[in-house]
Amino acid sequence: MAKKIEPLLIASKAKGILKKAGCNTSGDALEGLNGVVYYYLIQAAKRAKANGRKTVRAHDFHID
Numbered sequence: 001m002a003k004k005i006e007p008l009l010i011a012s013k014a015k016g017i018l019k020k021a022g023c024n025t026s027g028d029a030l031e032g033l034n035g036v037v038y039y040y041l042i043q044a045a046k047r048a049k050a051n052g053r054k055t056v057r058a059h060d061f062h063i064d
Helices: 011-020 029-050
Strands: none
């Protein structure tokens, strides 16, 4: 069983964006999105450290 990740986003805001796009939100959609956000944060931290920094910057979120 996968480990639960602490919620990192505001569910109502994410659902609102999807609703404006004409979509419904399934029960597991936000959990999936939360996992993606967590992944991006970890990757950005790794990139910052690889560049000798402790500070994550906007460009650290760009995935090649």
